[in-house]
Amino acid sequence: MEDFRRTYLRLCKEGGVDPQESVLAQLQETRRAAAGSRLDLRGHSLSVDTCAVLGRVLHKDTLFTELALSDCMLTEEGAKLLLNGLCANTTVKVLDLKGNNLRSTGAEALGKLLVRNKTLCRLVLEWNALGMWEEAFSVFCEGLATNACLTQLDLRNNQINHQGASELCLALKRNSTLQELDVRWNNIGLLGGRSFLEALQQNRTLTHLEMAGNNIPSDTLKALEQAMDHNSDRQSTVRESRSRTQVLSKEIQILKEEKGRQFLSLMETIDKQRDEMGRSTRSA
Numbered sequence: 679m680e681d682f683r684r685t686y687l688r689l690c691k692e693g694g695v696d697p698q699e700s701v702l703a704q705l706q707e708t709r710r711a712a713a714g715s716r717l718d719l720r721g722h723s724l725s726v727d728t729c730a731v732l733g734r735v736l737h738k739d740t741l742f743t744e745l746a747l748s749d750c751m752l753t754e755e756g757a758k759l760l761l762n763g764l765c766a767n768t769t770v771k772v773l774d775l776k777g778n779n780l781r782s783t784g785a786e787a788l789g790k791l792l793v794r795n796k797t798l799c800r801l802v803l804e805w806n807a808l809g810m811w812e813e814a815f816s817v818f819c820e821g822l823a824t825n826a827c828l829t830q831l832d833l834r835n836n837q838i839n840h841q842g843a844s845e846l847c848l849a850l851k852r853n854s855t856l857q858e859l860d861v862r863w864n865n866i867g868l869l870g871g872r873s874f875l876e877a878l879q880q881n882r883t884l885t886h887l888e889m890a891g892n893n894i895p896s897d898t899l900k901a902l903e904q905a906m907d908h909n910s911d912r913q914s915t916v917r918e919s920r921s922r923t924q925v926l927s928k929e930i931q932i933l934k935e936e937k938g939r940q941f942l943s944l945m946e947t948i949d950k951q952r953d954e955m956g957r958s959t960r961s962a
Contacts, residue, residue, distance in 0.1 A: 679709045682742075685735050695727040716744040720774075729756035733763025740769050748776035748802070754783035761787040765794040772800045776832075780806040782814035792821030792828065800830040809838030809864065816845050822856070823849035830858040834888075843870030847877035850884060857913075858886040866892035871902065878905040885910045 683705050690697045700722040708717065724732070729752065736745070745764075752760070757780055764770060780788070785808045791798070809815050815838070822828070838846070843866045850856070866874075871894035878884065887906055889899060 679705065679741065682735060682739060685739075686731060689731045689734050693727070693731060695731055698722075698725065698728045701728060701732070715742060716746065717742045718746040719750060720746045720748045721750070723751040724756060726753055726756040726759065729753075730759040733759045733761070735763070736760070736770070737763040737766050739767065743769055744772040744774075745770050746774045747778070748774050750778060752778040752780070752784075754781060757784045758787040761791045764798075765791055767795065768797050771797055772802075773798055774802040775806070776802050777805040780808060782811040784808065785811065785814040785818040789817040789819070789821030792818070792825040796827055798828055801828060802832040803836065804832050804834040804860075806836050808833070808836045809842040812841055812845070815842050819845040819849040822846075823852040825853065826855050828856055831856060832860045833864070834860050835863045836861075838864040838866060838870075840865070840867045840870035840873070842866075844873045847873040850874075850877040851880045853881070854883050856884055859884060860888040861892070862888050863891040866894060868893070868895060868898065871895070871898040875901055875905065878902070878909070882909060882912055885913055 683702070686701070686705070687697055689695075701719065701724075704717075704719055704722065724747070736742075747760070752775075757775070757778065761784075764773070778784070780803070784806065788801075788803070788808070808818060822831070833846075838861060843861075843864075846861070850859075866889065870892065871889070874887070874889070875898065885906060887902060889902065894902075
């Protein structure tokens with residue numbers, strides 16, 4: 679924690695930036711609470727300069743596994759600088775950006791993050807506006823399509839319409855790691871619901887999908903629920919099969935090791951018998 683604080687102060691000085699007191703206070707509070715794995719800056723308004731410095735610190739930081747930045751009034755530029763820094767981060771597994779009104783630049787920066795970052799598991803983006811600009815949201819979805827580590831994604835209240843849903847579903851067809859997706863309270867509608875049904879014909883890993891508040895007909899929601907049940911059953915079968923395979927592999931390895939020991943013991947016995955026979959022959 680102290681290393682993070684010192685690095686933050688040093689980079690502020692190098693860049694001619696005044697350290698933000700709220701950030702320093704929160705770092706001190708985190709140290710006192712012995713909650714060193716979580717950087718909680720929720721509700722603190724972060725300037726662009728502060729975001730730039732934090733992005734540089736987080737670029738190489740190995741302390742924090744969770745970053746809480748909800749309701750920080752991030753500007754598009756500030757969010758971009760922060761997210762660029764996180765692209766190379768190897769320890770943050772949970773990122774909460776709820777309520778920051780992220781739009782086109784934010785969506786593109788998030789897409790870049792999903793392409794480059796290899797450790798992020800949970801991403802909370804509730805109460806932003808990522809779906810307002812189709813091209814930028816397409817960049818975000820492309821990042822999701824290629825990502826191989828994210829398992830939970832929260833996109834509630836992001837003004838995603840049926841076209842955005844179509845882009846998201848194209849990503850789901852290619853993604854093989856996402857397990858939970860929340861898109862409640864958007865504008866997905868009937869066409870978007872059908873896109874999700876089509877995507878789930880190919881996606882086999884998504885097991886939890888929340889879609890309430892999207893004006894999707896009940897029969898479509900029911901079909902989506904059944905698709906989720908099929909995926910859940912399939913994943914349970916896969917996990918059980920992997921578990922059995924691991925057990926069998928261990929048993930086979932144990933048998934191999936035991937056979938190896940028996941072979942060595944047999945060879946030692948044969949060598950001893952040969953030595954004894956040689957001595958007996960020389961004595962005769």
